Amino acid sequence: MLAVVTGIPGTGKTTVATKALDILEKEGKKYELITYGDIMVEIAISKNIVKHRDEMRRLNPDQQKEIQKLAAKKISKFSRNKDVLVDTHCTISTPKGYLPGLPEWVLSELKPNFFILIESKPEEIPTRRESDKSRNRDSEITDEIKLHQEMNRSIAAAYSVFTGATVAIIQNRQGQINEAVNRMVEILR
Amino acid sequence: MLAVVTGIPGTGKTTVATKALDILEKEGKKYELITYGDIMVEIAISKNIVKHRDEMRRLNPDQQKEIQKLAAKKISKFSRNKDVLVDTHCTISTPKGYLPGLPEWVLSELKPNFFILIESKPEEIPTRRESDKSRNRDSEITDEIKLHQEMNRSIAAAYSVFTGATVAIIQNRQGQINEAVNRMVEILR
Amino acid sequence: MLAVVTGIPGTGKTTVATKALDILEKEGKKYELITYGDIMVEIAISKNIVKHRDEMRRLNPDQQKEIQKLAAKKISKFSRNKDVLVDTHCTISTPKGYLPGLPEWVLSELKPNFFILIESKPEEIPTRRESDKSRNRDSEITDEIKLHQEMNRSIAAAYSVFTGATVAIIQNRQGQINEAVNRMVEILR
Numbered sequence: 001m002l003a004v005v006t007g008i009p010g011t012g013k014t015t016v017a018t019k020a021l022d023i024l025e026k027e028g029k030k031y032e033l034i035t036y037g038d039i040m041v042e043i044a045i046s047k048n049i050v051k052h053r054d055e056m057r058r059l060n061p062d063q064q065k066e067i068q069k070l071a072a073k074k075i076s077k078f079s080r081n082k083d084v085l086v087d088t089h090c091t092i093s094t095p096k097g098y099l100p101g102l103p104e105w106v107l108s109e110l111k112p113n114f115f116i117l118i119e120s121k122p123e124e125i126p127t128r129r130e131s132d133k134s135r136n137r138d139s140e141i142t143d144e145i146k147l148h149q150e151m152n153r154s155i156a157a158a159y160s161v162f163t164g165a166t167v168a169i170i171q172n173r174q175g176q177i178n179e180a181v182n183r184m185v186e187i188l189r
Numbered sequence: 190m191l192a193v194v195t196g197i198p199g200t201g202k203t204t205v206a207t208k209a210l211d212i213l214e215k216e217g218k219k220y221e222l223i224t225y226g227d228i229m230v231e232i233a234i235s236k237n238i239v240k241h242r243d244e245m246r247r248l249n250p251d252q253q254k255e256i257q258k259l260a261a262k263k264i265s266k267f268s269r270n271k272d273v274l275v276d277t278h279c280t281i282s283t284p285k286g287y288l289p290g291l292p293e294w295v296l297s298e299l300k301p302n303f304f305i306l307i308e309s310k311p312e313e314i315p316t317r318r319e320s321d322k323s324r325n326r327d328s329e330i331t332d333e334i335k336l337h338q339e340m341n342r343s344i345a346a347a348y349s350v351f352t353g354a355t356v357a358i359i360q361n362r363q364g365q366i367n368e369a370v371n372r373m374v375e376i377l378r
Numbered sequence: 379m380l381a382v383v384t385g386i387p388g389t390g391k392t393t394v395a396t397k398a399l400d401i402l403e404k405e406g407k408k409y410e411l412i413t414y415g416d417i418m419v420e421i422a423i424s425k426n427i428v429k430h431r432d433e434m435r436r437l438n439p440d441q442q443k444e445i446q447k448l449a450a451k452k453i454s455k456f457s458r459n460k461d462v463l464v465d466t467h468c469t470i471s472t473p474k475g476y477l478p479g480l481p482e483w484v485l486s487e488l489k490p491n492f493f494i495l496i497e498s499k500p501e502e503i504p505t506r507r508e509s510d511k512s513r514n515r516d517s518e519i520t521d522e523i524k525l526h527q528e529m530n531r532s533i534a535a536a537y538s539v540f541t542g543a544t545v546a547i548i549q550n551r552q553g554q555i556n557e558a559v560n561r562m563v564e565i566l567r
Contacts, residue, residue, distance in 0.1 A: 099537045
């Protein structure tokens with residue numbers, strides 16, 4: 001079984017996931033939590049393509065694609081004997097636009113069963129990013145977060161057509177994280 | 190010619206479709222109305238996998254996928270000599286999330302020409318489901334219906350990229366079903 | 379490098395694109411601006427399928443698909459040695475519904491790197507179309523434009539999963555075209 005959890009920075013994705021896996025482990029159902037980016041770094045280092053995580057962003061698109069594919073293969077292999085929850089990005093917001101985290105060549109290797117999108121209300125997402133400080137309009141940041149989450153839903157819809165996997169959208173509301181955790185437990189149980 | 194009509198429960202999808210096909214038949218253009226789920230049941234029974242419709246939900250995912258594919262093949266074959274309207278679900282709302290009704294392996298067999306999504310305003314959709322009775326917030330049900338219809342649009346968009354088929358969204362407004370019927374006739378004519 | 383720019387009629391897509399390419403050329407980065415539809419016409423004429431652009435709409439779906447594919451091949455070949463910006467439609471609004479401009483068989487040939495969607499607020503889009511004059515409700519036109527732009531986002535999301543390309547959404551606000559142009563320069567630089 002392979003589930004994928006995504007959420008833009010500030011939605012509390014990893015906290016929700018960790019709490020959900022703790023509850024499931026107590027129930028006797030153990031999931032391995034794997035961060036997609038970590039596996040990519042491991043592969044790039046083992047192949048002497050980079051020496052350190054920070055060099056990952058300097059890879060050219062072909063190298064990036066190759067490592068992305070190898071990571072998918074590795075995680076998929078791993079998931080044959082274990083239940084795995086993959087922590088990754090639905091899309092990454094780059095200066096060129098939204099980049100899909102799981103393009104076709106990743107999906108065809110990964111073959112996930114469940115997609116889980118953790119969302120928060122834009123106004124409840126802390127914006128600590130450097131770039132945000134220079135903005136004079138809060139509404140611009142809010143609009144961007146709204147758009148990013150909308151694009152993630154659309155991208156996840158396409159992911160599900162490629163794979164046949166379900167897509168669940170979980171709201172992580174301020175002060176009500178347990179609701180989000182319980183919903184996630186329900187899906188992964 | 191193969192058209193697909195979808196709509197969440199309560200949108201009046203089947204009523205709109207039946208009325209539209211009646212008008213078209215009077216005009217001399219006959220469509221066969223096929224319910225995707227019925228074909229799946231027929232196949233599962235003929236292969237001795239189930240004895241009754243109610244057992245369909247107990248199929249494991251691999252069996253489900255296999256029968257789903259065989260149904261697509263059967264319907265596609267049928268549509269070579271006749272005009273067919275397939276009544277199915279864009280996505281099915283399951284406890285694990287939204288499940289695509291027409292994943293890639295179905296689309297590649299089915300090769301539809303038109304997708305028609307029947308929608309209604311969330312507040313005009315009767316909610317008779319058992320589970321709804323326990324809710325104390327109407328807004329929660331409304332939000333869920335809104336989300337489901339939004340996800341259906343996104344999923345239909347992905348279906349159209351796979352197949353090249355058009356996607357039409359028809360609003361079935363309370364007391365104005367004829368508008369929806371006429372729009373559907375226009376597409377299927 | 380191959381970028382695709384789309385936008386519904388009235389968003390100022392071609393104006394924004396032309397201005398952006400002018401700035402980039404002054405910076406020493408030259409893009410060829412190719413209109414997808416023009417290449418299709420050229421191919422259809424060279425193959426004696428049509429004599430004039432106006433006959434293109436009379437092609438049957440199989441001919442259309444074949445020419446669409448040949449155009450994708452031609453543009454893709456061209457982009458191997460040059461930077462190309464393709465001006466096309468994300469979806470085309472037809473009487474049968476939204477038709478994807480870049481279905482799977484086009485994407486697999488074209489292999490674009492960037493999608494750029496130019497959008498405008500529905501109320502800022504001039505509606506000069508004949509069909510609009512007969513409408514008595516402005517809100518209906520506004521709703522249609524809103525829906526069309528929403529469907530374009532969903533379709534673009536699916537395009538990006540197929541290709542791994544980024545998707546950028548640029549708002550072309552009335553009286554602030556330079557903001558849109560600068561954002562486009564940033565992406566294509």
